[in-house]
Amino acid sequence: MAGTHDAVEVIIAKRDGGTLSTSQIDWMVDAYTRGAVADEQMSSLAMAILLNGMDRREIADWTAAMIASGERMDFSSLSRPTADKHSTGGVGDKITLPLAPLVAACGVAVPQLSGRGLGHTGGTLDKLESIPGWRALLSNEEMLAQLEGTGAVICAAGEGLAPADKKLYALRDVTGTVEAIPLIASSIMSKKIAEGTGALVLDVKVGSGAFMKSVDRARELAEVMVALGKDAGVNTVALLTDMDTPLGFTAGNAIEVTESIEVLAGGGPADVVELTVALAREMLAAAGRPDIDPAQKLADGSAMDAWRSMISAQGGDPSAVLPVARESHVVVAPADGVLTRLDAMAVGLAAWRLGAGRARKEDPVQAGAGVVWHARPGDTVTAGAPLFTLLTDTPERFDRALASLEGGYDVAAPGTAHESRPLVIDRVG
Ligand code: URA
Secondary structure, eight states, X not given: OOOOOOHHHHHHHHHTTOOOOHHHHHHHHXXXXXXXXXHHHHHHHHHHHHHHOOOHHHHHXXXXXXXXXXXXXXXXXXXXXXXXXXXXXXXXXXXXXXXHHHHHHTTOBEEEEEOOOBTTBOOHHHHHXXXXXXXXXOOHHHHHHHXXXXXXXXXXXXXXXXXXXXXXXXXXXXXXXXXXXXXXXHHHHHHHHHHTOSEEEEEEEEXXXXXXXXXXXXXXXHHHHHHHHHHTTOEEEEEEEEOSSOSTTEEESHHHHHHHHHHHTTOSOHHHHHHHHHHXXXXXXXXXXXXXXXXXXXXXXXHHHHHHHHHHHXXXXXXXXXXOOSEEEEEEOSSSEEEEEEOHHHHHHHHIIIIISOSSTTOOOOSSOEEEESOOTTOEEOTTSEEEEXXXXXXXXXXXXXXXXXXXXXXXXXXXXXXXXXXXXXXEO
């Protein structure tokens, strides 16, 4: 039971570089969730945390207080082990779409509670909602039944799961306090621990298109999250993966679903396949099934069968033709040469400005909008040949999208050698 404190006293303690007690943290998170601490007080504390940090005990207490603000789910009645994956957010990051059915096809259930996109990073639910009929909202009973049957579910987190995080995340988003490691780690891990997964693989993105711009910061975030998961009895590992360059060849909604289906059909971009299989191996190992080879389940069509069953179970038509944007605009390569840089942030912003993402959480997204790039770093390009195709229903958006792509890519002289860093940079676990 939290003692009674005073919000100003807690804010001043953190402002002056102090350490908050368990009782102060429990009280503050609970009082904020109930509305007894005002938004301006919590945003002031969030800024003090961003500037002065928190030690591991404070982060663990903050996470526990956010879990205690809502319900906890329980999958222990399922006949198979559970594993989930969480990405800290990237551009073109459609990995959840092929990954969840792939791991389900390997016999491990995947309870994937996902979000909608905000800002330049896309949201898994927005992508799946481009499939006619598909619905993101499931009751806990529907979710359990689908996990027992199909083995994979991707749906919206219910209102009851870590409500403190929902309120705090929305506040951080408009107060410049998203990028604090204690706040990101507790936000992600409170939801994943409350969700009740047995194993968790974190995909911590590093680079221009990610919250964490440097490998050192990403490793610190990964270490904090892995420790929080393990302490809560969730078998947790993290991969640090590149997000200087966007994944695959598409950023948007329907176009990312199409690319994911190509992967499930045994094709698709090499980097998307590589990361999907790497994360699947980690999830299977963490769930106690290191003996199963996910690459084989992609090749033999069983992952595709699981995808079709997962989409149908949520009302979607897996054979439906997906929405296509009404307008397109092609950007051509300025010269013959080699593409040496494709900036994830520039592409993410362009897709967002074309209507694939939203500026406010109540805004609609366009299913067909987004960016297709026709070359990846290291590829040869030809003067006048398409380099990007911009897609939208609202052509007045092209100018601002083109402005965000400007300076977002480099074409070097023909024959220039190009070496990018590996996609999987490190592992923490
Ligand atoms: N994703 C989350 O769920 N929370 C954060 O704070 C950042 C990314």
